[in-house]
Amino acid sequence: xxxxxxxxxxxxxxxxxxxxxxxxxxxxxxxxxxxxxxxxxxxxxxxxxxxxxxxxxxxxxxxxxxxxxxxxxxxxxxxxxxxxxxxxxxxxxxxxxxxxxxxxxxxxxxxxxxxxxxxxxxxxxxxxxxxxxxxxxxxxxxxxxxxxxxxxx
Numbered sequence: 001x002x003x004x005x006x007x008x009x010x011x012x013x014x015x016x017x018x019x020x021x022x023x024x025x026x027x028x029x030x031x032x033x034x035x036x037x038x039x040x041x042x043x044x045x046x047x048x049x050x051x052x053x054x055x056x057x058x059x060x061x062x063x064x065x066x067x068x069x070x071x072x073x074x075x076x077x078x079x080x081x082x083x084x085x086x087x088x089x090x091x092x093x094x095x096x097x098x099x100x101x102x103x104x105x106x107x108x109x110x111x112x113x114x115x116x117x118x119x120x121x122x123x124x125x126x127x128x129x130x131x132x133x134x135x136x137x138x139x140x141x142x143x144x145x146x147x148x149x150x151x152x153x
Contacts, residue, residue, distance in 0.1 A: 029062035039079035
């Protein structure tokens with residue numbers, strides 16, 4: 001999955017158990033979909049909290065962050081509550097969405113790559129952020145991509 005590709009639609013439960021689809025999430029504006037390896041780990045906490053801290057700037061651009069990992073609903077709920085994240089965390093325990101986006105690892109304790117997709121309302125990927133070690137890069141670069149995006153025709 002790269003810039004210019006059409007993001008696959010999916011249906012996954014969020015941290016409350018509510019089923020969410022990508023197409024439904026996009027009705028509110030662009031989505032910054034970030035895959036992270038493991039809820040509650042130090043790196044993923046830093047990344048998720050940075051998205052939380054920049055939520056207002058994302059909203060000013062009409063966008064929202066949505067996190068996704070292979071963690072179950074209970075773990076996502078604990079993660080969201082402990083850090084007051086305030087945006088959906090989707091549970092992908094079978095890794096179907098991770099596979100569709102090309103971020104599922106075959107063999108590793110870290111089950112997915114840390115990768116962010118900035119998705120416009122027509123499901124076009126308008127930017128991809130790849131960084132396993134720079135936790136703040138994902139939200140910062142997503143904001144930059146959104147600020148420079150051309151309006152959909």
